[in-house]
Amino acid sequence: MLTNSKFPASPNSKENLNGVIIGKNAKIGANSTILPGVKIGPNALIGAGAVVTQDVEEGMIMIGNPAKAHRKSGY
Template sequence: MIHPTSDCQSKRIGHGTRIWQFTVVLHDAKIGRDCNICSHCFIENNVVIGDRVTVKCGVQLWDGLRVEDDVFIGPNVTFTNDKHPMSRSAEWMCLQTLVESGASIGANATILPGITIGKDAVVGAGSVVTKDVPSGATVVGNPARPIRSINSEA
């Protein structure tokens, strides 16, 4: 299902995926099966999204982002892809960011470029992620710091 008010230019959209109102998906983006892309999102060309991913309202997915299966991306999460952004810079360098399977990113979190968020990791709402997040860890704050691991009690 692609809502009639969205601008979905890509033909690489998996079966069962829903793309809601006022969302733009550029030509070379790849979105897996059974995803839910909520309203007011933007998905750039060099983006790959796995299966059963939820992207809540107001999220922009920029070139270089890889999202594996069963990931949750909360409302207004901000991804970045350039460590030193400058207008019209010839030295622009796109860094790849990876969100591994089962990860969950809370509302309004900011993810700096070149980061890996590990399998089943949780990023708390409003956190600013400046370093890789280990698999199974929960991180919160600015900068985001671990508060627990899936392998620990606290």
């Protein structure tokens, strides 16, 4: 799930939309949630069910809720 509104119930939420940026060859696991404004670096891997609340470095594997860096991938 990609989200674009940090506070969707806010009366002015449409004026503050902020999308997600996904780098080339990044892989996103099933049922993961990526919060607004987060940048996923190239070749990163987001584990299934992860909740990504901050930017992800290139080639990093992120897992958990909230997602934490597991290790750099071998790519």
